[in-house]
Amino acid sequence: MHYGFCNLNIVPVRWEPADSSEMVTQLLFGDHFKVIEKRKKWSKIRIAFDQYEGWIDNKQYLDITEDQYTEIEQTPNQLTGDVIDFLQDQQNQLIPISLGANINKVELGGYTYEGRKFQGKIPKEQFLETAFLYLHAPYLWGGKTPFGIDCSGLTQMVYKLNGYSLLRDASQQARQGEALSFIEESEPGDLAFFDNQEGEIIHVGIIMRDNYVIHAHGKVRIDRLDHSGIFNVDTKQYSHNLRVIKKII
Structure with a gap:
């Protein structure tokens, strides 16, 4: 080896x-x-x-x-x-x-x-401060930096910087942690996962306060989150279908 x-x-x-x-x-x-x-x-x-x-x-x-x-x-x-x-x-x-x-x-x-x-490990209350370091970074498939990042790269790096381990892909990350029944049960820093029409997990974002989510879609951006999914504040349309919310820590 x-x-x-x-x-x-x-x-x-x-x-x-x-x-x-x-x-x-x-x-x-x-x-x-x-x-x-x-x-x-x-x-x-x-x-x-x-x-x-x-x-x-x-x-x-x-x-x-x-x-x-x-x-x-x-x-x-x-x-x-x-x-x-x-x-x-x-x-x-x-x-x-x-x-x-x-x-x-x-x-x-x-x-x-x-x-x-x-x-070391940093309290989950500070995760969003870390996520904001990537705000407006362009979307890049496979990327993990502020110069280009994908959705699961964003969540993995935010958790890593704060002392916690996530797997690389959204579908892998969705197998980690504890599932929550309602958005109201979530805390800032928890993860929201989204699926396609075939039921495959294809997207992930970090839950914020007051029903917002930060995620990488075109760029790292902040949009509305509800029980249906992500509502894009620019296009005024839903961009992703909510599948499950996970508490990792």
């Missing part, structure tokens, strides 16, 4: 080993993973945080040992808290990193970091 460490800002993880293949998620700086298959140009990886699998370019990560992988696993996350920040390398050059980069082992790449950090 081989192991890797993401030493770049944002690395695409693809469905198949090709630059033209669909991006299914992203690695951010500091993410670590197992390499479960290695080819001449591509590696198939399993990301430690959420066990998500995909292919990345061999030129876009740092090989680490099993001992280093284990040490990272045992070290609590320290995640960057600004939309954009910088690491400093050994030549005093600045390396840009995005919100949510894990800097708990920056020394693996020879970097130092002195910026704002998220550490």
